[in-house]
Amino acid sequence: MPATSLPDSLHGQRDSSSSQAVNTTPASTSSHPPADTPDPTTSTNASQRRLSSTATAGTTELSNLKIKLRGALRQFPDFPTPGILFEDILPIFADVDLHSSLLRALELLVDEKYSGAGKPDVVIGLEARGFLFGPSLALKLGASFVPVRKQGKLPGPTETASYKKEYGEDFFQIQKDAIRAGQRVLIVDDIIATGGSAAAAGSLVKQLGGNLVGYIFMLELDFLKGRDKLDAPVSTLLTGQEEKKPA
Numbered sequence: 001m002p003a004t005s006l007p008d009s010l011h012g013q014r015d016s017s018s019s020q021a022v023n024t025t026p027a028s029t030s031s032h033p034p035a036d037t038p039d040p041t042t043s044t045n046a047s048q049r050r051l052s053s054t055a056t057a058g059t060t061e062l063s064n065l066k067i068k069l070r071g072a073l074r075q076f077p078d079f080p081t082p083g084i085l086f087e088d089i090l091p092i093f094a095d096v097d098l099h100s101s102l103l104r105a106l107e108l109l110v111d112e113k114y115s116g117a118g119k120p121d122v123v124i125g126l127e128a129r130g131f132l133f134g135p136s137l138a139l140k141l142g143a144s145f146v147p148v149r150k151q152g153k154l155p156g157p158t159e160t161a162s163y164k165k166e167y168g169e170d171f172f173q174i175q176k177d178a179i180r181a182g183q184r185v186l187i188v189d190d191i192i193a194t195g196g197s198a199a200a201a202g203s204l205v206k207q208l209g210g211n212l213v214g215y216i217f218m219l220e221l222d223f224l225k226g227r228d229k230l231d232a233p234v235s236t237l238l239t240g241q242e243e244k245k246p247a
């Protein structure tokens, strides 16, 4: 059986038996290197197996965190306007364990999508709820944090973009010196609904010459198809909206 088809629970066993096999291999044949020369095929497979079992552990942890976080969201029908089912993320921040779970989940999501050279230099959070976790995530990633704010709040020279969102219209601004040309930028926000807010923030990043590597959201209201407005990869922890029954 090829090593890659082993169940995850057997990866460690297969690692140790493959190193035994190297020790007992005869001096040199056309298909086996000498015993004191590491077989590149074997060691590559072993490290691939280690990487894949680490990735599997991360995926399992992320799935469990998502279930926990989904359970913490509260809903308010007809807020702020009739017909909107408002998703309230604040209970997550009111509880230390949930807050820490959220940051761990976001870190795992970023790892999964932007590991190695793909890591962002700058995390951008959108006013106001993107400010609740953007700075903490930036710290965890070793990136700087930059706010995109509603019009009239930022001092000094700014760039402006107008947008429409699920329940209204607005303007976003960013300080002109907030991003250096070519910096890798990740935009984060709590919710993507129609995608208007996120698209406006993306256009601000581009106006400043930033390299927009992607977007991360806690929740995507996917039936509103907001991601179709975005021209960088989109990752979300939770997707969809189902009205919860009152307890």
Ligand SMILES: O=P(O)(O)OC[C@H]1O[C@H](OP(=O)(O)OP(=O)(O)O)[C@H](O)[C@@H]1O
Pocket (backbone or CB within 6 Å): 126, 127, 128, 129, 130, 164, 165, 166, 167, 189, 190, 191, 192, 193, 194, 195, 196, 197, 198, 226
């Ligand atoms: O995808 P969209 O349709 O653009 O909607 C999503 C945006 O709407 C909410 O922000 P809101 O403007 O209500 O501001 P707040 O964070 O200040 O409450 C939410 O936090 C997103 O930023």
Ligand SMILES: Nc1ncnc2[nH]cnc12
Pocket (backbone or CB within 6 Å): 084, 085, 086, 087, 088, 165, 166, 167, 191, 192, 193, 194, 221
């Ligand atoms: N349904 C919703 N709940 C919370 N925030 C939102 N922002 C846009 N749509 C929203």
